[in-house]
Amino acid sequence: MESSLDHDLATLWMGRLLRRAAMVGKAGEVPVAAVILDDCGRSIGWGANRRERDGDPLGHGELVALRQAAALRGDWRFNDCTLLVTLEPCIMCAAALIQARMGCVVFGAADGKRGGLGGVLDLSKSPAAHHHMVCRGGVLARECGELLRDWFRQRRRDAGAAGGSAAPRSPQSCCDP
Ligand SMILES: [Zn+2]
Numbered sequence: 590m591e592s593s594l595d596h597d598l599a600t601l602w603m604g605r606l607l608r609r610a611a612m613v614g615k616a617g618e619v620p621v622a623a624v625i626l627d628d629c630g631r632s633i634g635w636g637a638n639r640r641e642r643d644g645d646p647l648g649h650g651e652l653v654a655l656r657q658a659a660a661l662r663g664d665w666r667f668n669d670c671t672l673l674v675t676l677e678p679c680i681m682c683a684a685a686l687i688q689a690r691m692g693c694v695v696f697g698a699a700d701g702k703r704g705g706l707g708g709v710l711d712l713s714k715s716p717a718a719h720h721h722m723v724c725r726g727g728v729l730a731r732e733c734g735e736l737l738r739d740w741f742r743q744r745r746r747d748a749g750a751a752g753g754s755a756a757p758r759s760p761q762s763c764c765d766p
Pocket residue numbers: 649650651678679680681682683
């Protein structure tokens with residue numbers, strides 16, 4: 590699967606995801622977006638964080654994209670597909686991607702605090718992973734990290750201006766100032 594998505598194509602898709610992530614960031618969600626490509630390179634599922642909007646702890650971009658792609662295909666197996674996402678998947682999403690038999694995962698910024706593909710744990714290498722998933726990080730990592738850092742900085746500023754004491758804390762080490 591890895592060879593089916595070369596560097597230029599991965600960068601192109603990550604640029605699109607960054608624009609989508611920025612849009613959801615403006616709507617108050619943590620700016621993360623994901624897309625699933627089939628073996629022909631067609632997008633079959635898009636997702637962005639919807640946790641705040643839906644009040645749903647499962648509302649991560651990767652899971653939203655997985656649900657959309659599974660509904661489109663009428664299948665839960667994604668061995669021939671690639672998921673791209675702007676931030677390293679968390680442990681919940683990494684486990685879901687293994688369950689979905691995702692062929693390849695490409696991400697932007699690493700997440701040293703919550704990442705499930707090498708950040709804190711690497712579920713893709715766990716003996717519990719019954720499926721081998723090719724993983725590659727670092728595609729437009731600086732841009733993806735900056736988007737998140739800026740978003741959290743702005744949120745803290747807004748919370749401070751409002752006199753709130755519960756300024757959100759960045760879940761990503763890449764976002765720590
Ligand atoms: Zn997640």
